[in-house]
Amino acid sequence: MIQNGIHHVTAIAGPAQRNLDFYTRVLGLRLVKKTVNFDDPGTYHFYYGDEAGQPGTILTFFPWAHATPGRLGVGETQETVFRAPEGSIGYWTHRLIEKGVAHEAPEKRFGETVIAFKDPDGMRLALVAEPGIDNEPAWIANDIPAEHAIRGFHSASLLVANAAPTGAILTDIFGFTEVAREGSLIRYKAGDTALGGIIDLREAGNFPRGQSGAGTVHHIAFRAASDAVQAEMVRKLAANHGIRATEQKNRDYFRAVYFREPNGILFEIATDDPGFAVDEPAESLGQALKLPRFLEPNREKIEAVLPKVA
Known part of the structure; x- marks a missing residue:
């Protein structure tokens, strides 16, 4: 079955080592790829x-x-939300306190328990307690027990002036369905997709527009099972919504097209294949600096400019 939903979320950060420490050592995520910004190779791109x-x-x-x-x-992604096993909220509340991470008290959203917090650059994040995911695969690292480890994305919330046109893109192009409303939030779900299958639209009317910088999301990418599926999405986007996407760009680990949705958020459509093990073994993902073929001749110069991280 084709899985829709979020492929990835890309954000802007401050110092590289601080970012690496927070996401691998505090949240316990795996660094699955260490490469560079293909358009600005003096800057890392961490996945x-x-x-x-x-x-x-x-x-x-x-x-x-x-x-x-x-x-x-x-006009931007307001919050990126991770999934954690249902019994983990107490553990994560304690861990955030222990690590000095700014966070809010647990609250209920759509009947789910949520802890909202921020990374060192002020990026808005949250953890949702989700039942029945204890046996899902998890990356086990550092001192986080397997039963509490993060299990991918739950959702992302988008801050929009007018929800209807963005909702139309989510439903017509990406296969989401509106499933609930709570206050100013409208929830959309992509079938039975477990990972990243939820988008919440927060309608804010004339609230000021965002300003890109550290702690903000650059773009949000949605899944396409293949080039053919991606091409059909691009066709429907133009035919049904009058929006033209960019030409396809090879990002080595997926192939991408980009467009601005009606509220100005940068959306990407990314293919599921070939994935992150295409240029290094799965067991050693993220350990070596990987460069696209067109930048490989400049490896020595690029490595000399990039900050050292460990």
């Missing part, structure tokens, strides 16, 4: 996810050491 780097688990960052802090506003 964090589960053991295999499955679509629906991948959070990526462009870390610029001197990035100016961004400002949340209309």
Whole structure:
């Protein structure tokens, strides 16, 4: 069965080592790929996810050491939400306190227990307690017990002026269905997709627009099972919504097209294949700096510019 939903979320960060420490050592995600921004090879591109780097688990960052802090506003992803086993909320609340991570008290959203918190750059994150996922595969690292480890994405919330046109893209192009409303939140779900199968739209009217910078999401990517599925999405986008996507770009681990949805958020459509084990063994993902073929001749210069991380 074709799985829809989130493929990955890409954000902007400050210092690379600080970003790496937080997502691998505090949240316990796996660094599944260490490469560079293909358009700015003096900057890393880190991909964090589960053991295999499955679509629906991948959070990526462009870390610029001197990035100016961004400002949340209309036209961007407001919050990126992870899944944790139902009995893990107490563990994660304690861990966030222990690690000095700014967070809010647990609350209920759509009947689920949620802890909202921020990373060192102020990026808005949350954990949702989800029943029945204890036996799902998890990346076990550092000191986080297997029974509490993060299991990929639960959802992302998008801050929009007007929810209807964005909702139309989610339903017509990406296979989501509106399933619930709670206050200013409208929840969309992609069938039975477990990983990243939920998008919440928060309608904010004339709230000020956001400003890109450290702590903000650059774009959100949705899954396409193949090039043919991606091409059909692009066709429908133009035919039904008058929106044209970019040409396809090879990102080595997936092939991508981009477009601005009606509220101005940058959306990507990314193929599931070939995945992150295409250029290094699955057991050693993220350990070596991987460069696209066109940048390989400049490896020595690129490595000399990139900050050292461990």
